[in-house]
């Protein structure tokens with residue numbers, strides 16, 4: 001009998017090596033080395049101010065315009081240096097989309113919100129845009145709820161629907177990675193559950209990195225979890241292991257609610 005084939009190792013999407021980030025004199029991230037596997041969910045957890053959002057925003061260069069921001073180390077996406085001189089930031093942000101804590105639909109129709117990115121990329125054909133809008137809203141589990149009111153204002157949707165619309169808007173430009181900064185923290189439990197289900201279905205096609213304060217949420221949605229503390233990465237590993245058999249005492253204290 002032949003040996004069963006071992007599962008192929010997951011491709012690495014981001015490889016972060018010895019990343020230091022400063023805001024002026026403040027040392028916000030201290031030597032972070034972390035791989036983010038493709039087509040899986042990585043959760044970033046840790047107490048307020050530990051650097052989770054800073055880390056997330058460094059992945060698609062959202063910190064570039066923050067005054068005093070400086071970084072050293074390497075952030076590679078598919079082996080390419082995200083901070084390299086030849087990198088096109090617009091192209092990077094197309095490949096690496098972002099969803100924020102508060103749903104932030106544009107004050108325009110549902111259709112126009114989703115078509116916004118594709119139009120910026122030069123797509124004008126109404127039928128092509130309709131195809132993209134339907135595909136993106138379907139992927140964001142919103143199509144059935146809005147198909148009859150695509151030309152109504154996005155601001156008339158509930159908070160949970162608005163957040164799924166923002167996810168559809170991010171998906172419309174066909175990113176590879178979705179960065180989510182506490183995407184459900186402004187939502188009620190039912191809307192949160194829908195976002196979590198959505199994250200679960202999206203990881204078949206997308207690499208997802210999510211910041212969350214909610215440890216149950218990290219445990220429910222993620223494959224690997226990284227625990228940050230005071231700008232350091234204390235520990236990163238398979239989510240189940242990190243929550244049940246953490247290597248570091250500080251991780252254990254945090255996940256068992258002894259501090260933070």
Ligand SMILES: Nc1ncnc2c1ncn2[C@@H]1O[C@H](COP(=O)(O)OP(=O)(O)OP(=O)(O)O)[C@@H](O)[C@H]1O
Nearest residue numbers: 023026028046047048049050051052053054055066
């Ligand atoms: N633009 C900025 N200028 C100066 N300091 C900043 C800036 N942004 C963040 N910081 C500081 O960097 C540290 C990390 O902040 P960051 O927002 O990354 O933490 P976080 O873990 O995401 O926190 P939270 O969970 O509260 O959102 C904090 O001490 C914060 O005050």
